[in-house]
Amino acid sequence: MTHTRTIWEEGREPGSRVVALGVALALTVAVVDTLVAGRIELLFDLCFVLICVGVALLVRPSDFFSVGVLPPLLMIGVFVLFALSRPGSIAGHGDGFLQAVVSGLGRHSVALFVGYALSLGCLAQRRRWVARAGR
Known part of the structure; x- marks a missing residue:
C-alpha cells in the first residue's frame, strides 16, 4: 500500500530559500498594490496572510524557527523600505520615517x-505530525 503525503509532510525547502521567497513575494505584492491603488491596502493584507501560511507549509522541519519569526520581520522590513522611498504609501504624506513605519504597522x-x-x-x-510520524 502506498502512502500519500499530507499537506503537513510536504514542506522540504531550506529555510533560507523560503525566507527569500517570502521577502520577494511580499515586496512584489506591496509594489503592485502601490501601483494599482496608490498606497498599500487590502491586496497586500490578503497576500501577506497567504504568504505567511505558504512559507510555513513549504519549509522543512529543521528550519521551522526561521519561518516562525518571519511574519513580523517581513512586515517591518517592507514598511521600512516603503518609509524610506514612498512614505505616503503607508502613512500620511507629511509623516517622517519612524511615524510612517508605525502608522503602516498600525494600519x-x-x-x-x-x-x-x-x-x-x-x-x-x-511539528506535531512530524513527531507522530517519527514514532
Missing part, C-alpha cells in the same frame, strides 16, 4: 496578527 496590524497566528498554527501542526 495593517490585523493582517500581521492573522498571518502570524496562522503561520504559527501551521508550524505547530506540522
Whole structure:
C-alpha cells in the first residue's frame, strides 16, 4: 500500500530559500498594490496572510524557527523600505520615517496578527505530525 503525503509532510525547502521567497513575494505584492491603488491596502493584507501560511507549509522541519519569526520581520522590513522611498504609501504624506513605519504597522496590524497566528498554527501542526510520524 502506498502512502500519500499530507499537506503537513510536504514542506522540504531550506529555510533560507523560503525566507527569500517570502521577502520577494511580499515586496512584489506591496509594489503592485502601490501601483494599482496608490498606497498599500487590502491586496497586500490578503497576500501577506497567504504568504505567511505558504512559507510555513513549504519549509522543512529543521528550519521551522526561521519561518516562525518571519511574519513580523517581513512586515517591518517592507514598511521600512516603503518609509524610506514612498512614505505616503503607508502613512500620511507629511509623516517622517519612524511615524510612517508605525502608522503602516498600525494600519495593517490585523493582517500581521492573522498571518502570524496562522503561520504559527501551521508550524505547530506540522511539528506535531512530524513527531507522530517519527514514532
